[in-house]
Amino acid sequence: MFKGEAMLRSLHAKFGPIITLNIGARPFISMADRNLCHQALIRNGALYADRPEALPIDKIISRNQLAILYSRCGPTWRLLRRNLTAEILNPSSVKSYSHARNWVVQILHNRLESQAKSGRPVFVMEHFRYAMFCLLVLMCFGDKLDENQIKKIEEVEHQLLVNLQKFSILNFCPRVTKIVLRKRWEELFRLLKCQEDVLIPFIRERKKAKEKRSRGPNMEDSKDESVVSYVDTLLDLHLPDENRKLNELEIVSLSSEFLSAGTDTTTTALQWIMANLVKYPHIQEKLFMEIKEVVRDGEEKIKEDDLKQIPYLKAIIIEALRRHPPFHFMFPHAVTEDVVVGEYVIPKEAAIVINAAEMGVGSKGLGGSHVIQS
Numbered sequence: 001m002f003k004g005e006a007m008l009r010s011l012h013a014k015f016g017p018i019i020t021l022n023i024g025a026r027p028f029i030s031m032a033d034r035n036l037c038h039q040a041l042i043r044n045g046a047l048y049a050d051r052p053e054a055l056p057i058d059k060i061i062s063r064n065q066l067a068i069l070y071s072r073c074g075p076t077w078r079l080l081r082r083n084l085t086a087e088i089l090n091p092s093s094v095k096s097y098s099h100a101r102n103w104v105v106q107i108l109h110n111r112l113e114s115q116a117k118s119g120r121p122v123f124v125m126e127h128f129r130y131a132m133f134c135l136l137v138l139m140c141f142g143d144k145l146d147e148n149q150i151k152k153i154e155e156v157e158h159q160l161l162v163n164l165q166k167f168s169i170l171n172f173c174p175r176v177t178k179i180v181l182r183k184r185w186e187e188l189f190r191l192l193k194c195q196e197d198v199l200i201p202f203i204r205e206r207k208k209a210k211e212k213r214s215r216g217p218n219m220e221d222s223k224d225e226s227v228v229s230y231v232d233t234l235l236d237l238h239l240p241d242e243n244r245k246l247n248e249l250e251i252v253s254l255s256s257e258f259l260s261a262g263t264d265t266t267t268t269a270l271q272w273i274m275a276n277l278v279k280y281p282h283i284q285e286k287l288f289m290e291i292k293e294v295v296r297d298g299e300e301k302i303k304e305d306d307l308k309q310i311p312y313l314k315a316i317i318i319e320a321l322r323r324h325p326p327f328h329f330m331f332p333h334a335v336t337e338d339v340v341v342g343e344y345v346i347p348k349e350a351a352i353v354i355n356a357a358e359m360g361v362g363s364k365g366l367g368g369s370h371v372i373q374s
């Protein structure tokens with residue numbers, strides 16, 4: 001458990017399920033009781049759907065809050081969120097990426113096998129992460145990319161992610177830090193420029209392919225025709241507030257969000273699932289028996305269509321997500337107007353942080369974390 005998580009947990013134990021910390025310009029409210037969280041997120045979801053004003057660095061990285069996670073509640077957020085869920089993450093679209101998934105499973109298999117053969121310890125997490133990243137890149141930019149191109153994208157996204165902590169100090173008094181921490185500001189803009197230089201050509205490729213398709217079908221492109229990438233859907237959107245299309249920088253921001261939001265969550269979930277299968281051999285055995293019933297003799301892989309016949313696998317995944325949610329804390333929410341919850345008042349300007357780890361297991365639970373605890 002990280003220091004901040006432990007500190008909040010002990011504050012909750014002392015002061016109850018809602019605590020307010022006055023840090024910086026706005027109150028920071030932490031909610032750690034699953035009944036309160038249910039009341040907020042499920043029963044009053046629309047009231048809690050807003051996000052607090054983004055911090056200066058988050059605003060710059062998200063190209064003026066043009067990322068779903070940072071968008072204020074309103075028509076633009078609804079449009080972007082509906083686009084992601086209805087056009088990309090719905091079951092039939094997910095099915096259309098099976099070609100990409102097969103390719104990525106092969107990459108994962110090869111990497112695990114070659115590292116195992118080398119005799120060195122196998123760092124499973126690193127390979128899961130890379131495989132998930134490859135899959136998300138293909139879903140984002142189309143499945144005509146090769147591993148070299150994916151590695152270029154990975155490098156630039158990784159650089160931004162690992163330096164994020166270092167840039168957070170720039171949120172305080174940007175006017176002053178622009179003078180005293182000039183080099184750090186320059187580095188932030190340099191990394192953003194690198195991100196644009198790497199991602200924009202892929203966005204332009206999708207734009208070109210889309211224009212070509214609109215001129216008529218081409219047999220050479222028939223494989224690509226059937227797969228709609230996330231960028232394709234973004235190119236079609238019209239921002240309702242401003243009645244215009246998204247510009248390239250905004251598509252860079254949304255693509256980067258897609259890659260980062262999808263990679264660490266799924267990788268952490270996979271890591272916990274595998275750790276639990278190792279820790280509880282009887283569960284592993286039960287799953288193995290169920291898989292054996294579905295996989296026909298001589299076959300090595302489970303077909304995606306057969307997954308429906310392995311309900312125990314789904315149960316294992318859901319249980320791992322409940323016990324070890326990849327986010328200990330959810331990204332801050334805000335209320336659209338002052339709200340009273342039980343005996344507490346939640347002011348409009350507050351950043352509300354929901355403790356997802358406590359939600360799934362109650363106050364005596366196991367808690368979640370980004371790292372496996374020994």
Ligand code: HEM
Pocket residue numbers: 068069070081084136257258259261262263265266269321325326327330331333356
């Ligand atoms: C195991 C997998 C995943 C878990 C556990 C997970 C969890 C979450 C959670 C807890 C939130 C915050 C919701 C809120 O604040 O109300 C969230 C938001 C989000 N997730 Fe995921 N996520 C997963 C996979 C993905 C994937 C694969 C993508 C995209 C490719 C994705 C994209 C997003 C986006 C864009 C948001 C912001 C939604 C909004 O603000 O309206 N997530 N996710």
